[in-house]
Amino acid sequence: MTDTPAPPAWMAHAAACDDALEADDLPAAEAYLQSALAVAETVPAKLWLLQAEVLTRRGAVREAEEVLDVACISFPANFWPPYRLAQLLHARGDSAQAAQYFDLCHAAGPRADLLPLHALDLEVSLAAQSPAGVVRAYRALMALAPQTIDNAQVLAQLAAMPGGAVQAVPLYQEALQATPDDRPLLEAFITFLTTTCPPEAAVPGLEFVQQSQGGDLGLLLRLARIYRQLGVADKQEAVLQQAVRDHPTAPDLLRYLFDTQLATTDSETLTTVVGALRSRIPDRLHTELASQLALTLMDFDTASTLLRAHSAQGKAPHEAQMLATALIGQGRHALALRYLSRCTRHWPQAPGLVSFHIIWALKLGRIEDARRTIEACDGKLPEAVLTAHRFLLAGMQNDLDGAIASYARLRANKDLTEEQRRHMAKLIFSLADITRLEAIKTRIGDPLGEKGGLLHRAGLPGAMALELQLESRDYAARGGYACLADWRHTRPHSVVAAIRLIDDWRANAPDWPHQPAIPRRIFQYWDKSPPPQIVSRMCQSWAEAPGFEHDLYDRPRAQRFLRETFGPVWLRAFDMARNPAEEADLLRLCLLVKFGGVWADADDWLYGDLGALLDGAHGLTLYREPLGGTLGNNFIAAPPGHPALIFAAKLVRAALLERSADIAWSKTGPGVLTRALAHFLVQVAIPLTDHPVTIVDAARIGRVVAMHNPVRYKTLPSHWAADGKRKGENRVWPDLLDALQSADPA
Structure with a gap:
């Protein structure tokens, strides 16, 4: 029978040191620690930890941190040194560095059932604004002690972190699956999805809530808008069908339908819907929708008459925009611009109206009018909105450097739209010197290519991007050209060379x-x-x-x-x-x-x-x-x-x-x-x-x-330019008509 080897001599002294610390007898603890260090052949992790604890009790926290840092390096497979060091760092307010040591702690393979570790990890990650750390600690605590987590507070903090919104969505779903009756959490999730969550990230969460909880109108409309933005027409239609069945006369739903869906069905059906709505919604809203239909059908005289009928009551910004649209449709462009100038002075904080005014001022060559409108709205509209207007203004003047500056700000704030990406790509195509392309890409990225997929090969901007790429390669391979005319002779089919030659000649x-x-x-x-x-x-x-x-x-x-x-x-x-x-x-x-x-x-x-x-x-x-x-x-x-x-x-x-x-x-x-x-x-x-x-x-x-x-004919599926778009029947309008008729008391 083999004898069990005796424990190392230092272990008894270490145990005595632990007991002394437990009894808050610091002199005894120091003495036992020195005894342990004297008999130990090498200093094990346990003694480094005891030394750090003694230093901490004496108030020498920075020295304790240095000791633990050495222990982390000496014992990378032991999670206790980084765990204790993270505690100390967090206690003195350095949560960012504490979070880094929690990463080391988990890399060492901590025990999954160590509740205090995961609780502190969550606290540190929240303080350090570390989405990955929050997700890690949250899931560990959900498995160990879900009752210890304030789901609404933790997930709201995660969602507000830079990059945290995307990671918050699945955690909300997991929490709601674990506590399906938590109504406040559900409402917080819906608010997050319908207000601040980025569109692409919101889709899974919205679909989850829709399937599990039913049809909150705000949620359905948010989902419909995202599907429309992503070009998923069939899913948008399905969501709207549910919305019209559940909320057929809701003003927000009707406005959305009349803003986005009028081109998807025939004028007879639309006219019938407007008639069916007459006795079911307020007169003001009915006039607004009837005007919107008239604008879509290009009946600008009727739209103008309907909108002017409410002039005595005063108009809302969106109604003023509709009247300006009617004036433009009647060919009264100068009058429309004067009217828009007056309206934007009255409503400088109405982003849709201001944007409409700026766009038409630029289209009609009134550059200074657009510039004055942007300046007048400074401080009254969000900076992202103003930057987008400045980008458009620079682009309409073919001011490449001005456009790059505004685009860079939009990109840094993650406020870019696909349209802005396409516009920037076109500006680079026709205005950028070939030798500047790499510097521009370094500053603002690749407007089309960085989105991935085939966007950079789609449509006119894609064709431009491809030609510019080929031209720049050829330009570099040849070492440039002696002159623009030489470039044009060498590449007779190049629009890139042609437009640069024309601008130079001009x-x-x-x-x-x-x-x-x-x-x-x-x-x-x-x-x-x-x-x-x-x-x-x-x-x-x-x-x-x-x-x-x-x-x-x-x-x-x-x-x-x-x-x-x-x-x-x-x-x-x-x-x-x-x-x-x-x-x-x-x-x-x-x-x-x-x-x-x-x-x-x-x-x-x-x-x-x-x-x-x-x-x-x-x-x-x-x-x-x-x-x-x-x-x-x-x-x-x-x-x-x-x-x-x-x-x-x-x-x-x-x-x-x-x-x-x-x-x-x-x-x-x-x-x-x-x-x-x-x-x-x-x-x-x-x-x-x-x-x-x-x-x-x-x-x-x-x-x-x-x-x-x-013009309406360009928006219809029958138009030649609609090749590849869905041409089947849109069931939203018939479903709305059925819902209105079934609700009829008669």
């Missing part, structure tokens, strides 16, 4: 001694005759321009013109266009080459003096789009036979005949026009006396022509 554009006349004739196109009523009204604004002849082409007339004037190949190219926009892109160039004059898109308003605009034009007149755009083609003025337009027409014809898979922008639209003008500028001799070119800012055109107007 900065030094000559004065033209010869100014060929631009014929006073306006051309427009709509594939089917007659156009929709709102488009007819817009076209009429051009037809009424004093001193101008107006020609509106439809598809049969366009085909006849191309066949008789340019021949069967051009007609075949037109017939191979994928949509009316591509048809118009070819037709506009051919008409201006043949006749000269003015091209205007059919869904743009003429609201200013076209004659005065052309009086200052020299030859081919184009505009430089804002927000990182290239040369726009909504509006073109030219004498007949300009070589740049001839070359552009040939490029468009070739792309259509080849059935190019490029998007319309680069195949037939502004991208082609930009490349064609750059080609012209490097091919002909300066000063181009026979074929002058004038490039103006979009603001100058915007003071006469209102572009990119909201």
